[in-house]
């Protein structure tokens with residue numbers, strides 16, 4: 001067992017974990033933060049994306065033991081302090097960027113990482129950045145639209161395909 | 162995944178010591194190894210993380226003008242920090258997988274794994290890079306030994322990779338959209354003393370140099386210089402994504418595109 005201490009959504013957490021404990025497992029089963037979804041468990045789908053030290057990673061493919069001291073942010077840490085949706089989350093709602101919602105936590109975390117690196121991405125850049133996030137419902141169009149809108153760009157001319 | 166002991170040394174010396182234990186294995190970004198362990202195709206007794214060894218992380222330029230990349234440097238860091246020094250290499254790193262994979266996966270892990278469809282082997286072979294380990298220096302031409310096979314001995318760690326910087330270079334990747342690996346990828350680099358052309362994704366022997374194209378392009382670095390060549394021979398990969406002939410054809414097409422893009 002390895003002793004780890006991390007910051008998760010601003011709160012310090014610590015505990016003993018087995019070497020094989022995945023970050024996704026630790027978040028969902030250890031901390032009951034079940035917003036992080038596990039779709040494939042094989043690093044293909046991106047439903048499990050969280051931020052570690054500010055960078056998007058797939059939490060199904062990272063060991064907690066390797067992340068001692070890390071600063072982790074999950075979808076539960078994305079709302080505004082008063083509990084209202086962040087502008088990015090609100091844009092997903094406004095533009096119908098989700099249907100079943102399974103992929104949404106990963107989409108939002110990837111999108112937030114993109115907007116931090118590139119505050120006004122083109123549609124092409126948004127699609128490129130979401131390469132590792134798979135959605136079975138929306139056809140991506142409204143997800144891309146929501147992210148463009150959240151970046152303050154006018155999306156009124158982007159017609160549904 | 163079976164359980165294992167976990168070690169996270171802070172120096173190369175301590176990592177080598179930890180890897181001397183029975184059934185110990187190095188952990189880079191885990192983007193290949195962890196899925197393999199989940200499938201129980203690997204079951205190390207100890208995993209030795211290389212992610213906290215400062216001397217193995219980062220990009221710099223040495224006094225010979227070579228770009229030196231620490232073995233545990235992520236693809237995302239290479240994409241960003243090598244851009245000013247070796248744009249062709251940085252561009253290749255920026256096309257690996259997706260952003261989350263690039264934030265974890267490392268150059269050492271990619272070269273140690275030597276997946277026949279991986280991108281970095283093409284850059285290392287195409288640049289005539291030097292692969293430095295904890296115990297020796299290995300020239301790229303001697304390092305790659307076939308699909309998933311390398312010159313590394315058990316427990317040997319890639320600590321650094323040194324790339325001579327070409328005058329011009331470009332990587333063209335024909336993406337296999339489901340895996341995001343290269344269906345075929347070609348790295349072309351023009352040095353003062355000749356052109357190197359390294360091909361990934363195509364051969365059952367893993368990454369290889371296309372000698373005929375190198376000769377033609379060394380004489381005349383223009384897209385048309387390879388027009389008369391027939392596609393490379395050899396054992397091409399044939400699977401549901403493409404036949405052997407299709408892959409051989411793609412090698413020529415992607416080589417032409419790389420030359421055109423290199424300018």
Ligand SMILES: Cc1cc2nc3c(=O)[nH]c(=O)nc-3n(C[C@H](O)[C@H](O)[C@H](O)COP(=O)(O)OP(=O)(O)OC[C@H]3O[C@@H](n4cnc5c(N)ncnc54)[C@H](O)[C@@H]3O)c2cc1C
Nearest residue numbers: 189190191192193194258266267269270273279280319342
């Ligand atoms: C969805 C997805 C898409 C991908 N797409 C691409 C792609 O387009 N192109 C591409 O090239 N790759 C791709 N990859 C692979 C990715 O680049 C991996 O990161 C890489 O192949 C392995 O690097 P790693 O650091 O994660 O190594 P690990 O998974 O940690 O290790 C892989 C192997 O290398 C050994 N090892 C690790 N570091 C060292 C070292 N420094 N010295 C010696 N041995 C070491 C390990 O023991 C293990 O055997 C993709 C992966 C995923 C999950």
Ligand code: FES
Nearest residue numbers: 039040041046060
């Ligand atoms: S659950 Fe992690 S990528 Fe699918």
Ligand code: FES
Nearest residue numbers: 099101135136137
């Ligand atoms: S909304 Fe259902 S998977 Fe994306």
